[in-house]
Amino acid sequence: LFHRARWAVSLARFPMLLEYDLLVVGAGPAGCATALEAAKAGLCVLVAERKSTVGVPVRCAEYVPANLVGELGLGRGFVVQPVKGMKTILPGGEVKKTLSPGFTVRRELLDQAMADAAQDCGATFQLATRVVSREGQTVKLQGRGGREMPLKAKVVVGADGPHTLVGRWVGSVNRDLIPAIQVRLPLRQPLDFTEVYFDEAFFGGYGWLFPKGEEANVGIGMRSPNPQRLSLVGALKGFIERLCREGKVVPRVLGWFAGWIPVGPPRRVTFGNTILVGDAAGHTHPITGAGVFQAVTAGRMAGKWAAEAVKAKDMGVLSQYEAEWRDLLEETLERGYMRRLELEKEWDRLPEIIKGCWVAFREYYART
Numbered sequence: 001l002f003h004r005a006r007w008a009v010s011l012a013r014f015p016m017l018l019e020y021d022l023l024v025v026g027a028g029p030a031g032c033a034t035a036l037e038a039a040k041a042g043l044c045v046l047v048a049e050r051k052s053t054v055g056v057p058v059r060c061a062e063y064v065p066a067n068l069v070g071e072l073g074l075g076r077g078f079v080v081q082p083v084k085g086m087k088t089i090l091p092g093g094e095v096k097k098t099l100s101p102g103f104t105v106r107r108e109l110l111d112q113a114m115a116d117a118a119q120d121c122g123a124t125f126q127l128a129t130r131v132v133s134r135e136g137q138t139v140k141l142q143g144r145g146g147r148e149m150p151l152k153a154k155v156v157v158g159a160d161g162p163h164t165l166v167g168r169w170v171g172s173v174n175r176d177l178i179p180a181i182q183v184r185l186p187l188r189q190p191l192d193f194t195e196v197y198f199d200e201a202f203f204g205g206y207g208w209l210f211p212k213g214e215e216a217n218v219g220i221g222m223r224s225p226n227p228q229r230l231s232l233v234g235a236l237k238g239f240i241e242r243l244c245r246e247g248k249v250v251p252r253v254l255g256w257f258a259g260w261i262p263v264g265p266p267r268r269v270t271f272g273n274t275i276l277v278g279d280a281a282g283h284t285h286p287i288t289g290a291g292v293f294q295a296v297t298a299g300r301m302a303g304k305w306a307a308e309a310v311k312a313k314d315m316g317v318l319s320q321y322e323a324e325w326r327d328l329l330e331e332t333l334e335r336g337y338m339r340r341l342e343l344e345k346e347w348d349r350l351p352e353i354i355k356g357c358w359v360a361f362r363e364y365y366a367r368t
């Protein structure tokens, strides 16, 4: 209710200015982190988000590493439970336990906490508003009932997710995406590890069971169509049956969604006064599919460099954003991409190659 009331206020802020320092397209973790950092630095920021409520509907398995929660410094109101680490279950049944502390969260509350913080620093959120086109320096937004709003911004940040429109404007889009589908199911007993399942049927991907209190997020991301001609829905049904047989979940679907995960190589995402962040920039890990940490981290960098560029009246400063995200993420993303190529090429030898292709094993890091 708190969030509804608060967001209703931001919706009522018409008419908008005609010119902003920074336009952020999308209010996911990448967009909110960008807006927060830029507003803190004193920029006049507008975030345009097509959804009516930030973070809803959720499209995420909702695991985040513990250090992200600490670094955000936004409390733990969005945390559902702590997680000690990950269990990787291989096709032959071998289980590898990795300690990696984290949390499962309510993603919509995490996104909203970041949006609240950005709004507290002065950023304006325009919800139920889709960015639809750009002509020269003028960006066109479309609100409820098709009402159009043209505006100008000194810097434009595309934080608009896997199928980025801003990326299309600058010719930098995600060319390789994997579909994923997830359901919420009741757990038979609480769990304190996330579980990742490799199976010959899940071509180029994996199944997951992420505990979230009394429930679990259970899903599959894989290439589809695939050599086995198994659909994503067919694979998920088989996976749920397995988890039921193993006594882990109750076969009562509480909700479901489908989504896309960028899995391509790192690419250039800075063009003139326009930059891309998070899933729009392909910052998602090509092997694990995780992207919240990168979205927030790169978003902070984007907001910081946008502020520097506006203050210096020099868009060339934005190249520092490209340099900084590459410093932190490029090697990890490049390795993930190389491992993905190998995983898919050698899929018929999955039990032999998996340790070299999955992040829980030393073999994954042994080569460049």
Ligand SMILES: Cc1cc2nc3c(=O)[nH]c(=O)nc-3n(C[C@H](O)[C@H](O)[C@H](O)COP(=O)(O)OP(=O)(O)OC[C@H]3O[C@@H](n4cnc5c(N)ncnc54)[C@H](O)[C@@H]3O)c2cc1C
Pocket (backbone or CB within 6 Å): 025, 026, 027, 028, 029, 030, 031, 048, 049, 050, 051, 055, 059, 060, 061, 062, 063, 064, 129, 130, 131, 132, 159, 160, 161, 162, 165, 180, 181, 182, 219, 258, 259, 260, 261, 277, 278, 279, 280, 284, 289, 290, 291, 292, 293, 295
């Ligand atoms: C099935 C699945 C499970 C996942 N599980 C995890 C996980 O457990 N942990 C993890 O770290 N990552 C996970 N991810 C990845 C994670 O969800 C993304 O990496 C993360 O959401 C990226 O944040 P973002 O802000 O870049 O993009 P998004 O969260 O996609 O936000 C983009 C926003 O832009 C808005 N938008 C798009 N176009 C426009 C437009 N034209 N105008 C206005 N607004 C627009 C969208 O409505 C959206 O709100 C998962 C992904 C999937 C698909």
